[in-house]
Amino acid sequence: MSLPKNSHHLFFIVLTTCLLLTPGQGYGSTTLDIFYSNDVSGQTEPCG
Amino acid sequence: MGGLSKKSSLLKGLATSADILKLDAGTLFFDEKLTGQPRRLPQAIITASAMVDAYNLMGYDAIAIGRQDLSAGLHALQTLATRASFPFLSANLVDTNGSLLFTPFTLIERAGIRIALIGLTGQTNLPGAYSDTVKISPWQHVLPQIVAKISTKSDLVVILSNLSALENREIAEQMADVHLIFQSGVSKQNMRPQLINNTLISQAGHDGRYQGQLTVHWTASQKWQQGETSRLTLQKEYDRLGWMINRVRKKGGPQVVYKDNGANLNAFLKKRARYHELEAEIKKMAQDEKMNTPDPATYSNHFHPLLPSVKDDAAIIRLLKESRQRANKMRRQVAETKRLNGYIGSSACRSCHDPMYLAWSQTAHATSYKTLQDRDQNNNLNCVYCHVTGLDDSTAYLAPSMAGNLRAVGCEACHGPGKEHAANPNLAPPSMTPHPALCINCHTPQRDDNFNYMLDKAKIH
Numbered sequence: 001m002s003l004p005k006n007s008h009h010l011f012f013i014v015l016t017t018c019l020l021l022t023p024g025q026g027y028g029s030t031t032l033d034i035f036y037s038n039d040v041s042g043q044t045e046p047c048g
Numbered sequence: 049m050g051g052l053s054k055k056s057s058l059l060k061g062l063a064t065s066a067d068i069l070k071l072d073a074g075t076l077f078f079d080e081k082l083t084g085q086p087r088r089l090p091q092a093i094i095t096a097s098a099m100v101d102a103y104n105l106m107g108y109d110a111i112a113i114g115r116q117d118l119s120a121g122l123h124a125l126q127t128l129a130t131r132a133s134f135p136f137l138s139a140n141l142v143d144t145n146g147s148l149l150f151t152p153f154t155l156i157e158r159a160g161i162r163i164a165l166i167g168l169t170g171q172t173n174l175p176g177a178y179s180d181t182v183k184i185s186p187w188q189h190v191l192p193q194i195v196a197k198i199s200t201k202s203d204l205v206v207i208l209s210n211l212s213a214l215e216n217r218e219i220a221e222q223m224a225d226v227h228l229i230f231q232s233g234v235s236k237q238n239m240r241p242q243l244i245n246n247t248l249i250s251q252a253g254h255d256g257r258y259q260g261q262l263t264v265h266w267t268a269s270q271k272w273q274q275g276e277t278s279r280l281t282l283q284k285e286y287d288r289l290g291w292m293i294n295r296v297r298k299k300g301g302p303q304v305v306y307k308d309n310g311a312n313l314n315a316f317l318k319k320r321a322r323y324h325e326l327e328a329e330i331k332k333m334a335q336d337e338k339m340n341t342p343d344p345a346t347y348s349n350h351f352h353p354l355l356p357s358v359k360d361d362a363a364i365i366r367l368l369k370e371s372r373q374r375a376n377k378m379r380r381q382v383a384e385t386k387r388l389n390g391y392i393g394s395s396a397c398r399s400c401h402d403p404m405y406l407a408w409s410q411t412a413h414a415t416s417y418k419t420l421q422d423r424d425q426n427n428n429l430n431c432v433y434c435h436v437t438g439l440d441d442s443t444a445y446l447a448p449s450m451a452g453n454l455r456a457v458g459c460e461a462c463h464g465p466g467k468e469h470a471a472n473p474n475l476a477p478p479s480m481t482p483h484p485a486l487c488i489n490c491h492t493p494q495r496d497d498n499f500n501y502m503l504d505k506a507k508i509h
Contacts, residue, residue: 031067031159031263031264031265032067032068032069032158032159032161032263032264032265032266033062033063033065033067033068033069033261033262033263033264034068034069034071034206034228034230034261034262034263034264035059035062035063035068035069035070035071035259035260035261036071036072036073036230036250036252036259036260036261036262037055037071037072037073037252037258037259037260038072038073038074038075038230038231038232038233038251038252038253038260039072039075039076047419047420047423047425047428047430047431047434047435047495
C-alpha cells in the first residue's frame with residue numbers, strides 16, 4: 001500500500017501538535033530550579 | 049563554612065538558567081554553644097559576617113532564622129540582616145509586645161511563577177539570655193493569616209522552616225495551600241522529598257555537606273502529582289529486578305544459571321513474577337495519577353555532595369581568608385594571659401624519652417599548630433585547643449599567650465601534665481595509654497571521619 005503524496009506533511013503537523021500540547025499548563029516556558037541547604041551553623045569551619 | 053567556596057562553585061555549575069531560587073532553611077550562623085561564652089562572641093560575629101558576604105556573592109534569595117541564630121543576641125542578628133542583600137525571614141519571631149522583628153515573608157517572581165517565601169523559627173527553648181526579650185509565636189497563630197493574605201498574590205507558597213519535623217507535617221496536613229516546605233533540623237541525613245497532602249517536604253543533611261536541588265514544573269492546577277512517591281518506590285524495585293533478570297538472561301537464562309540449584313531457581317522465578325506484577329502496577333498508578341489531577345505539577349530532586357574534588361570559588365576563598373585574618377588579629381588583641389599549671393612541654397620529656405620524642409616529632413601532632421598558623425586559624429577558639437597541649441574548649445582563649453613549647457599536640461596532650469612526673473619520675477607516673485575518649489574529643493567524626501583509635505594510636509609511637 002502506498003501513502004498519499006503529502007502524508008509526510010500530515011505527519012509533521014500531528015507531531016508538532018503533540019509536542020506543543022505535551023507540557024502541562026505551566027507558568028513559564030521552563031522549569032524552576034530551587035537550590036536549598038540546611039547548614040547548621042557555618043561556624044564549624046575547617047581548621048587546618 | 050569551609051564548604052562555602054565549593055558550594056558557590058557547585059551552584060555556578062548547576063544554575064544554568066535564570067529561573068532559579070537559592071534558599072537556606074536556617075540555623076546558618078551560630079550554634080547554641082555560644083550562649084554563656086561571651087569570649088567566643090566577637091569571633092563568631094566576624095565569621096557570620098563573612099558568611100553573609102559569601103551568600104550575597106552567591107546571590108541567595110532568602111534564608112530563614114533558626115532559633116540558634118539568636119545565640120549571639122538579637123542586635124547581632126539584626127546587624128547581619130542589614131548587611132545581607134537577601135531577607136532574613138521569620139513570621140513568628142516577635143518582641144515582648146508581639147511586634148515582628150524580621151521580615152515575615154517575601155514575594156518573588158521566577159519562571160513566570162509568583163512565589164511566596166515564608167520563614168518560621170523553631171519553637172523549642174530560646175537561647176537562655178534572650179528568652180526574656182524575644183518570643184516565638186506558635187505557627188498556628190501566624191501562618192493561616194499570612195497564607196490567606198498572600199493567596200491572591202502568589203502561585204506557589206514555600207516555607208523555610210526551622211520547626212520540628214512533626215510540626216512541619218502538621219502544617220502539611222492542615223494547610224493545603226502550602227506547597228513546599230524546606231526544613232532545617234538536626235538530621236544528618238538527606239531526606240528525599242515527602243509528599244503529604246499537597247505539600248512537599250524536603251531537607252538536606254544538617255552539616256551542609258550536600259546541596260539540594262529541587263527541579264519543579266509547577267502548573268496552573270497547583271497540585272502535585274499524587275502517588276508519585278510510592279510509584280517511584282515501586283519503580284526502584286522494578287528497575288533492580290529488571291537488572292537482575294537481564295543479567296541471568298545474558299548468562300543463558302535461569303535454567304542454565306540455576307541448573308544445579310532448584311531453590312535458587314524457584315527464588316528467581318518468584319522474582320520474575322514479581323517483576324511482571326510491578327510492571328502492571330506501575331502502569332496503572334501512572335494512569336490513575338493522570339486521571340485524578342489533570343495537568344499535575346511534577347518535580348525531581350537531587351542532592352549534590354560537596355566533595356573535595358569540587359573546585360573552590362576563588363572570590364569566596366579570598367573573602368574567607370580576609371575574615372580569618374581579621375578574626376585572628378582581633379583575638380590577639382583581646383588575648384588574656386594565664387600560665388598553664390603542670391605542663392612542661394615535649395622537649396623536657398625528651399631528656400629521658402628520646403626515642404619516643406623522635407617518633408612523635410615525625411607525626412602530624414608535632415606540626416598541628418603550624419597547620420593552623422598557615423591558615424590564620426591559630427587563634428580560632430573553635431580550632432586551637434585541638435592543636436596545642438593543655439587547653440580545652442573552655443580555655444581555648446588562652447592560646448595567644450601560651451608558651452611556645454606547648455604549641456603542638458605534645459606528649460602531655462595524651463599522657464597528662466608532666467611537671468610532677470619530671471620532678472619525681474617514680475612517684476608520679478604519667479598516664480601510659482590515652483583513653484579513646486580523650487582522642488575523640490578532637491578526632492570527631494565531623495573533623496576526622498577516618499579516625500581509628502587502635503590504628504592511629506600506633507602511628508604516634
